[in-house]
Amino acid sequence: MQSAQPNSDSETSWGRKDLVELQSLSAAELNLVLQTAAAFKTVGTRHIKKVPALRGKTLVNFFVEPSTRTRVSFELAAARLSADVINMSASASSLTKGETLKDTARNLEALHADVIVLRHSSAGAAQFLAERLESSVVNAGDGAHEHPTQALLDAFTIHEKKGRIEGLHVGIVGDILFSRVARSNLFALTRLGAQVTLVGPSTLVPREFERLGVKVSHDLDAVLPELDVINLLRVQHERQSRSYFPSLGEFTSLFGLTKARAARLREDCLIMHPGPINRGVEIDSDVADSGRSVILDQVTNGLAVRMAVLYLCNAARSGETIS
Amino acid sequence: MQSAQPNSDSETSWGRKDLVELQSLSAAELNLVLQTAAAFKTVGTRHIKKVPALRGKTLVNFFVEPSTRTRVSFELAAARLSADVINMSASASSLTKGETLKDTARNLEALHADVIVLRHSSAGAAQFLAERLESSVVNAGDGAHEHPTQALLDAFTIHEKKGRIEGLHVGIVGDILFSRVARSNLFALTRLGAQVTLVGPSTLVPREFERLGVKVSHDLDAVLPELDVINLLRVQHERQSRSYFPSLGEFTSLFGLTKARAARLREDCLIMHPGPINRGVEIDSDVADSGRSVILDQVTNGLAVRMAVLYLCNAARSGETIS
Amino acid sequence: MQSAQPNSDSETSWGRKDLVELQSLSAAELNLVLQTAAAFKTVGTRHIKKVPALRGKTLVNFFVEPSTRTRVSFELAAARLSADVINMSASASSLTKGETLKDTARNLEALHADVIVLRHSSAGAAQFLAERLESSVVNAGDGAHEHPTQALLDAFTIHEKKGRIEGLHVGIVGDILFSRVARSNLFALTRLGAQVTLVGPSTLVPREFERLGVKVSHDLDAVLPELDVINLLRVQHERQSRSYFPSLGEFTSLFGLTKARAARLREDCLIMHPGPINRGVEIDSDVADSGRSVILDQVTNGLAVRMAVLYLCNAARSGETIS
Numbered sequence: 001m002q003s004a005q006p007n008s009d010s011e012t013s014w015g016r017k018d019l020v021e022l023q024s025l026s027a028a029e030l031n032l033v034l035q036t037a038a039a040f041k042t043v044g045t046r047h048i049k050k051v052p053a054l055r056g057k058t059l060v061n062f063f064v065e066p067s068t069r070t071r072v073s074f075e076l077a078a079a080r081l082s083a084d085v086i087n088m089s090a091s092a093s094s095l096t097k098g099e100t101l102k103d104t105a106r107n108l109e110a111l112h113a114d115v116i117v118l119r120h121s122s123a124g125a126a127q128f129l130a131e132r133l134e135s136s137v138v139n140a141g142d143g144a145h146e147h148p149t150q151a152l153l154d155a156f157t158i159h160e161k162k163g164r165i166e167g168l169h170v171g172i173v174g175d176i177l178f179s180r181v182a183r184s185n186l187f188a189l190t191r192l193g194a195q196v197t198l199v200g201p202s203t204l205v206p207r208e209f210e211r212l213g214v215k216v217s218h219d220l221d222a223v224l225p226e227l228d229v230i231n232l233l234r235v236q237h238e239r240q241s242r243s244y245f246p247s248l249g250e251f252t253s254l255f256g257l258t259k260a261r262a263a264r265l266r267e268d269c270l271i272m273h274p275g276p277i278n279r280g281v282e283i284d285s286d287v288a289d290s291g292r293s294v295i296l297d298q299v300t301n302g303l304a305v306r307m308a309v310l311y312l313c314n315a316a317r318s319g320e321t322i323s
Numbered sequence: 324m325q326s327a328q329p330n331s332d333s334e335t336s337w338g339r340k341d342l343v344e345l346q347s348l349s350a351a352e353l354n355l356v357l358q359t360a361a362a363f364k365t366v367g368t369r370h371i372k373k374v375p376a377l378r379g380k381t382l383v384n385f386f387v388e389p390s391t392r393t394r395v396s397f398e399l400a401a402a403r404l405s406a407d408v409i410n411m412s413a414s415a416s417s418l419t420k421g422e423t424l425k426d427t428a429r430n431l432e433a434l435h436a437d438v439i440v441l442r443h444s445s446a447g448a449a450q451f452l453a454e455r456l457e458s459s460v461v462n463a464g465d466g467a468h469e470h471p472t473q474a475l476l477d478a479f480t481i482h483e484k485k486g487r488i489e490g491l492h493v494g495i496v497g498d499i500l501f502s503r504v505a506r507s508n509l510f511a512l513t514r515l516g517a518q519v520t521l522v523g524p525s526t527l528v529p530r531e532f533e534r535l536g537v538k539v540s541h542d543l544d545a546v547l548p549e550l551d552v553i554n555l556l557r558v559q560h561e562r563q564s565r566s567y568f569p570s571l572g573e574f575t576s577l578f579g580l581t582k583a584r585a586a587r588l589r590e591d592c593l594i595m596h597p598g599p600i601n602r603g604v605e606i607d608s609d610v611a612d613s614g615r616s617v618i619l620d621q622v623t624n625g626l627a628v629r630m631a632v633l634y635l636c637n638a639a640r641s642g643e644t645i646s
Numbered sequence: 647m648q649s650a651q652p653n654s655d656s657e658t659s660w661g662r663k664d665l666v667e668l669q670s671l672s673a674a675e676l677n678l679v680l681q682t683a684a685a686f687k688t689v690g691t692r693h694i695k696k697v698p699a700l701r702g703k704t705l706v707n708f709f710v711e712p713s714t715r716t717r718v719s720f721e722l723a724a725a726r727l728s729a730d731v732i733n734m735s736a737s738a739s740s741l742t743k744g745e746t747l748k749d750t751a752r753n754l755e756a757l758h759a760d761v762i763v764l765r766h767s768s769a770g771a772a773q774f775l776a777e778r779l780e781s782s783v784v785n786a787g788d789g790a791h792e793h794p795t796q797a798l799l800d801a802f803t804i805h806e807k808k809g810r811i812e813g814l815h816v817g818i819v820g821d822i823l824f825s826r827v828a829r830s831n832l833f834a835l836t837r838l839g840a841q842v843t844l845v846g847p848s849t850l851v852p853r854e855f856e857r858l859g860v861k862v863s864h865d866l867d868a869v870l871p872e873l874d875v876i877n878l879l880r881v882q883h884e885r886q887s888r889s890y891f892p893s894l895g896e897f898t899s900l901f902g903l904t905k906a907r908a909a910r911l912r913e914d915c916l917i918m919h920p921g922p923i924n925r926g927v928e929i930d931s932d933v934a935d936s937g938r939s940v941i942l943d944q945v946t947n948g949l950a951v952r953m954a955v956l957y958l959c960n961a962a963r964s965g966e967t968i969s
Contacts, residue, residue: 056694371702
């Protein structure tokens with residue numbers, strides 16, 4: 001993480017053409033991504049925010065489930081690596097004509113797409129493509145499975161602010177049950193030596209999660225003073241109608257990071273949120289804008305982390321290195 | 324305006340990181356934009372239509388209200404300055420998930436967006452962002468408030484064709500009441516020394532406009548022979564249902580630029596329209612295509628004017644100059 | 647087709663600023679496109695997949711009828727020629743405000759669009775624009791008229807795989823009646839010396855087609871063993887409701903390329919489809935993925951053919967040659 005040279009002096013090498021999930025990544029691989037991202041982060045502060053690493057390469061942002069924020073972050077990351085970017089959304093794509101995901105993807109491969117960034121509502125969609133294509137496939141969120149670049153940017157931000165991840169206590173709070181963000185986070189953080197506690201109502205945070213090496217709590221107030229990092233997930237409003245919790249107001253009263261609760265956090269506790277935030281629901285508006293909040297740092301770091309992932313996967317696929 | 328060198332030998336400097344409205348611009352500032360645009364206009368005629376002025380910079384076209392024409396014009400202007408362009412529309416953006424405009428914009432800032440071009444249905448939206456962001460904000464139309472680059476391209480076109488703006492009599496005709504184009508035009512033109520007369524039915528052109536330093540008339544035929552420039556605004560069809568005027572036919576008979584009326588214009592009167600035109604409503608189809616019509620010149624000049632605005636605002640924000 | 651140098655040593659020159667249809671193209675012109683595409687195809691295999699041929703030029707993808715595949719293919723072709731690309735779709739465009747196609751196109755011309763790629767539901771739309779604009783117009787499909795780049799990529803693929811087109815017997819099967827793909831194919835292939843047989847139910851393949859110099863058959867099984875190439879068109883599901891054929895099942899039993907029928911094809915018969923394929927309808931899924939299928943080669947070749955068309959039309963319009 002100290003070096004400005006991607007990859008230099010590292011004993012680890014990156015051999016994955018795809019990034020589908022974090023569950024199988026070693027600590028060395030995770031650290032390599034973070035170290036590479038640190039090098040790329042400096043590009044964002046330059047007068048000319050571009051490097052030629054992916055010049056002449058084609059990245060396809062293939063979003064079968066819409067997400068402007070993630071799409072824009074990948075699009076900017078690719079532009080800064082000098083790649084050409086094509087955006088495709090589901091409603092616009094041939095999927096609406098009954099074509100299968102596999103056929104659409106094989107068409108992209110036939111067009112010499114070097115990297116396909118896939119967002120899809122079905123768990124396993126990215127893995128399905130990665131196994132069948134020569135193109136690199138980067139998972140930008142697949143159903144309730146994983147969202148690896150989100151967790152990597154969270155880990156990067158924690159390391160940047162705290163100087164380490166090992167030994168920290170990270171609380172992930174709220175709508176955990178179907179959260180790909182929570183899953184990717186807990187895989188990365190436990191692998192890097194953090195202690196993770198998942199906090200929320202029992203309907204959204206069942207005890208079964210303990211099998212994944214984390215603690216489960218239904219009492220935020222008890223956990224609050226012990227945390228080095230608190231990561232608040234976005235409440236999915238549609239959950240309410242399905243009776244996972246009685247009302248937004250009751251959710252907030254039990255699991256929202258109100259001003260009163262924020263006052264009970266450690267002074268140096270980081271406040272994180274993957275965005276977009278529901279001000280006044282999972283987090284108080286003033287708390288979101290307070291000095292301990294690193295929510296916008298997460299956005300900035302997302303760019304550097306995605307540059308690193310695109311760079312590493314492309315290099316592993318093509319056998320190329322930066323000149 | 325004679326020099327091909329942007330900014331050279333000018334005593335005025337541009338200190339605004341944003342362009343939100345024209346109401347507060349001095350004549351010197353307005354002239355500086357027009358002079359810079361004249362220099363950039365030559366780029367459009369070159370073999371390779373690009374300059375490296377914004378290379379490595381990121382422009383976000385953030386259109387919360389749709390407008391293909393304006394979006395395309397800004398996108399091309401940015402491409403010719405070698406910037407990277409990201410397009411975001413409202414329906415696709417997180418605004419649909421309930422995120423506030425401010426949060427969306429702060430996310431764009433966290434992604435190191437250098438310039439945000441905002442189109443929004445609410446007056447004041449661009450000002451709101453400009454005050455809160457370090458990014459440059461360029462207003463591409465905000466509700467019934469202003470549309471500054473449209474008025475600048477209108478002024479540029481008048482100056483290009485007439486050699487001056489001072490002392491000219493410009494009639495702006497039609498659907499004035501909620502028109503941001505009319506507002507920005509009258510601010511720019513009166514500041515540059517033109518006489519402006521607003522013409523239309525009393526429901527759409529109330530006397531109150533005279534407080535802004537212009538004349539108001541409800542009789543186009545009386546004003547017609549005195550004009551050096553006639554600028555016909557697009558009739559918003561939805562007005563009809565709200566009873567601002569009885570019918571399109573009656574509007575055309577009183578305020579449309581028919582062939583008969585065009586014959587009564589001065590021989591050298593410029594015919595302008597911000598587009599898209601309703602042929603046969605506010606302007607006769609043959610008149611729109613006639614030799615005095617500069618409607619397509621306006622489109623071409625929009626590109627040069629937007630290049631100038633992006634260049635100047637970016638330079639003021641970053642303290643950079645063209646090398 | 648042997649030379650890697652576009653255009654070199656060719657006695658034919660390309661004088662068309664537009665590509666609207668293939669019906670009027672000479673064999674020499676068709677061969678020139680194929681030869682130029684062969685040269686560009688090598689670009690797709692390079693480390694950096696770009697040439698500066700259209701640097702500083704602007705291409706507008708203007709799709710009034712949606713087609714992600716064709717749009718992406720043209721967008722990538724333009725990117726590889728280093729052009730700037732603007733995407734415009736119909737619903738987003740001013741056409742929804744009642745502007746005419748001509749006015750929209752003249753606006754694009756006023757913005758110095760060098761090439762306009764038009765997809766439109768009305769036959770004749772591309773010709774209409776080509777006659778009125780100085781910009782190059784490339785037809786990306788206009789109603790039931792023509793889809794010239796699709797037929798060129800089909801011809802390119804046949805030539806690439808077979809070494810020749812003259813003397814081959816090509817069957818085009820299925821939904822021919824309103825198919826612009828079939829029309830462009832039969833014009834190109836007959837001009838290049840192939841024998842073409844159109845096969846399908848009499849409702850979709852009327853005898854009148856014989857006037858265009860092709861054979862018509864309603865019996866696929868009779869034709870099958872004689873073919874060097876079989877090109878299966880996509881069944882338009884909406885046809886069924888209009889009673890052109892009784893059911894998808896019956897269509898498949900009579901005209902689908904099932905495994906049994908594929909076994910009766912010559913061993914070296916090419917299997918083609920313009921995509922997206924309806925697996926199990928006009929073609930069996932395993933047959934589509936079999937060794938004789940060149941469906942994905944068609945996609946790859948589409949890129950090279952479109953690069954060639956954009957390059958040639960731009961050069962003819964501007965009088966420029968590659969440096």
